[in-house]
Amino acid sequence: MKLKFWKKEAVKKKSVAREWGDAVMFAVVAATIIRWATFEAYAIPTSSMEKSLLVGDYLFVSKLHYGPRTPSTPLQLPLTHQTIWGTDIASYSDAIRLPSFRFPGFSEVKHNDAVVFHYPAEDNHPTDLKTYYIKRCVGLAGDTLKIREGQVYINGKVAENPRERQFEYFVSTDRVLNNDFFKQRDITEAYGAQGGYVVFTSPAKAKQLAALEFINEVALSKHEPGVAEADVFPQAPTVYKWNRDNYGPLYIPKQGATVAINAKTLPLYKRLILAYEHNENAAVHDGKLFIDGKEVNKYTFKQDYYFMMGDNRHNSLDSRYWGFVPEDHMVGKAVFVWMSVDPEAGLFDKVRWNRLFSVIE
Structure with a gap:
């Protein structure tokens, strides 16, 4: 073979x-x-x-x-x-x-x-x-977060501030300050305004500016407590008279936590319940929350928030x-x-x- x-x-x-x-x-x-x-x-x-x-x-x-x-x-x-x-x-x-x-x-x-x-x-x-x-x-x-005069408080205690945090100041001066003046002081946001300049910088640099002989004044641009900003969350100025510098107290929801739902809390948590919690049959009518067609007066969150x-x-x-x-x-x-x-x-x-x-x- x-x-x-x-x-x-x-x-x-x-x-x-x-x-x-x-x-x-x-x-x-x-x-x-x-x-x-x-x-x-x-x-x-x-x-x-x-x-x-x-x-x-x-x-x-x-x-x-x-x-x-x-x-x-x-x-x-x-x-x-x-x-x-x-x-x-x-x-x-x-x-x-x-x-x-x-x-x-x-x-x-x-x-x-x-x-x-x-x-x-x-x-x-x-x-x-x-x-x-x-x-x-x-x-x-x-x-629970609160802001008072620009300072953040968490659960009633002063929160640690970022080392490089900045605020808005109005720098009053009779002189013309060019870009090099601000660049030398590491200030990257400065805009001309009547009587001076609007700058965004740290409190330490604001103090240095105020010490210059040709600077009349450096004033912090702040909002007073109790004066509502209409565009501040939850966009309910008649209920919450909050602004960027004075805000809260506000509870930040945690998974498994239950909050009461009423006319005061609904503006805070409505979007969470309707948009983020994956409730297919949730709706708000006449200032009341309905889930599966039934009015609810409390809600338990399904995830954490920040x-x-x-x-x-x-x-x-x-x-x-x-x-x-x-x-x-x-x-x-x-x-x-x-x-x-x-x-x-x-x-x-x-x-x-x-x-x-x-x-x-």
């Missing part, structure tokens, strides 16, 4: 295009997983956290601290957020929505953490694709204006600045070398 020996077929070599395609696919998948589960880059677009974080800072945000969340909108182009790069075309479809779960992290949210989260008041995108915000967490779930404020206290759109941040909107903790670019500087002074790889306090 003759034995037949079969030759091994030569493995077909991949084309250059195929090899590049495989490499790109692997890189995209790897980057997507890293971005979702570990660290994500984030840029500071506004001055609400000055001087702790500057416009032009590029951060790494840790998902590991609080635990990454599974995406609830799976039909999305990789490495995009809301729109396709350079266009206004949506990069996702919400035809499929999945429940989202958070993996365990190695840390809980703490007072004064610099936190990146999804902007809660935005309703035109799914939760996991809402715009990113960064603020400092001043109030945790279960805390209260966020910017360190630039008089130039920050934060929880004082739009309310609580739900736990399922929390993204991660800002850990360090990997690059910092001054958008106002000349070509050779663009990079702020002293901020590279600095830890965020």
